[in-house]
Amino acid sequence: MEWWKGLDDFRGDRAALRRCHNPTEVAFNPAFHRLRMRFKQFGYVNQESLALIAGILSHVKRNNDVHIAAQMATPKSGSNTACVSGLRFRRILKVQDNADLFEPLIRIVHMLDGNVNIPILANSIYWWNSDFTRKDWAFAYYEKAPQES
Numbered sequence: 001m002e003w004w005k006g007l008d009d010f011r012g013d014r015a016a017l018r019r020c021h022n023p024t025e026v027a028f029n030p031a032f033h034r035l036r037m038r039f040k041q042f043g044y045v046n047q048e049s050l051a052l053i054a055g056i057l058s059h060v061k062r063n064n065d066v067h068i069a070a071q072m073a074t075p076k077s078g079s080n081t082a083c084v085s086g087l088r089f090r091r092i093l094k095v096q097d098n099a100d101l102f103e104p105l106i107r108i109v110h111m112l113d114g115n116v117n118i119p120i121l122a123n124s125i126y127w128w129n130s131d132f133t134r135k136d137w138a139f140a141y142y143e144k145a146p147q148e149s
Contacts, residue, residue, distance in 0.1 A: 002038075003031075003034065003035045003038060003054075004057050004060065004063075004118060006034075007031065007057075007058060010031060013029060013030065013031035014031070014058050016029050016031070017029055017031055017032070017054060017055055017058035018058050018059060020055050020058075021102075021103075022055075022099060022102055023048055023051035023052045023055060023098075023099055023102060024051070025055075026051040026052070026054050026055040027047070027051045029054075031054065031058075032050070032051055032054045032055075035050065035053075035054050036050055046126065048098060048099065049098055049125060049126045049128075050126070052098055052099065052101060052102055052125050053121075053122045053125050053126060055102060055106075056101075056102065056105050056106055056109060056121070056125065057118065057121070057122065059106050059109045059110065059114060060109055060114055060115075060116055060118060060121070061113070061114030061115060062114060062115045062116075063115075063116070063117065063118045064115050064116055064117050065117060066117060067117060067120055067136075067140040068108075068112070068116050068117050068120055068121050068124070068137075068140075069089075069136070069137040069138070069139075069140035069141040070140045070141065070143065070144045071083065071112050071115075071116065071117070072084035072089060072108060072111075072112070072141055073089075073140070073141045073142070073143075073144035073145035073148065074144055074145075081148075082141075082144075082145040082148045083111055083112065084108060084111060085148065086145070086148030088104075089141055089148070091104070092104050092105070092108070092137075093134050093137060093138060095128070096129070098125070098128050098129070101125060101128060105121075105125070109121075124136075124137065
């Protein structure tokens with residue numbers, strides 16, 4: 001969270017991260033390396049996942065306490081359908097390669113007006129290929145929008 005909040009002080013870095021089209025481009029940004037160095041003390045860190053997290057979080061405007069999948073299922077005001085359709089949600093759940101999450105999750109962040117649960121989003125991206133993460137998302141989404149199946 002500190003790193004993400006710090007992007008407010010380094011607007012140029014945030015803008016550069018937002019212009020990235022993939023995690024490889026994120027890895028060329030000094031802001032990513034500031035984040036990477038913070039995690040170095042913990043030992044091995046999956047740098048590809050960390051680059052993905054940095055790129056996606058650069059699009060987040062506000063932190064929220066609600067699970068991101070539950071937010072995706074919640075209708076926008078004046079609507080009775082989920083903010084993110086069941087079809088789009090299932091497509092995200094089918095993604096196997098973390099790098100393929102980059103554009104879809106940025107789109108989701110924008111659909112949620114940049115207001116997401118940062119810890120859950122970051123943790124989910126990092127551990128995307130664990131069965132727990134995708135099940136957790138499915139439970140949170142369909143609890144709020146069972147009709148979207």
